[in-house]
Amino acid sequence: MARAKMLLVEDDSALAELLIWHFKREDFEVRHTADGEEALLLAREAAPDIVLLDWMVEGLPGIEVCRRLRRAPETANVPIIMLTARGEEEDRVRGLETGADDYVTKPFSPRELVARVGAVLRRVRPALAGEALTYADIEMDTVGHKVRRSGRMVPLGPTEFRLLKHFLEHPGWVFSRDRLLDAVWGHDSDIEARTVDVHIRRLRKAINVGDKPDLIRTVRSAGYALDAESTA
Template identity: 55%
Template structure:
């Protein structure tokens, strides 16, 4: 089964962290935790979560500095960051947003509202996870109904090929390594040989070509992986 959207929670207060983790897991998200700014930055670079919930007040390195580093680093700048802070003054909110935060939530916050804000951010980076329709060139994916069309003709894909295609469709142009595809499509806790990725990408490409008799839009990037377009 494909991995669910992953959220990195960066909060040093145990009680606050537990509340966030509990509610995120109840929503079906895959949750990771960090209690310091340095650990959060390292985890973001290594795991590349889909979203980061970042507390402003952290020991040693502040959340605002972590946010600045994340947005200044190529491999992490695209990860949405929701800053959580007890600072409610407009100047603080503006500073957080100027440092690159995608949203700013003031404590005490409504959990229901926070979850809605999380879904809004995930809609940008993982649109398939919230049932969005994806389109690229002549390929369309209805993620809510699990249907795929090319040039108006419906394709019948296996579940793995469907998850591969939605992954590509969510980030056209991005080059995915085999390991990244294994994490996103099969899940981090499942061992699958990386050559299995090649087999399923081959099946997906064959299905896309068969629909129109033309080339498929997936390209192989030598030494790196695969990309759409």
């Protein structure tokens, strides 16, 4: 099962420590900061699977961090749950309109928060719910290392398999060549960014056999995304 990466932005050290303990127990990989500006840098370095964001943090306010995360292509689709002592309806509406997916008012039960995070992730990251990944008519068995499209087996090389797996874990997300290099080849890879284009072409050729719609969208000056809507 894929391990979820969480970015926790919280300046209450006691609460942060408690949440880190609870989420690490649930096998989350947690990065923590108390500073809004640093949160943006951490998210830019490696896009998390989910952000727990306190409204009142050092540096940039949480509401502005949320706004900027939504504007950046690499984090536009990352789910954000805001943590706040502000319980007024106007504040809740403002937080949701800024782009938060959920809103949890302090004090709260850590167990309830874990459950709510799990519910959000199951909706947006099917990889975290089991070993089978599906999107449109593509199915991937990550344990048996098999891929099918419309029930038909699709032979893939190891690199194309890892590339497709990464796309299936983040459907709709746009990834630059550099981010794909980090995710699929690793941070220490000395492979050129152009190599990504070669493997994207190979992946397209493999999964688009039989005049199937091309599910991989090229985003000019940005990168690539797995996006069925682009074929509609």
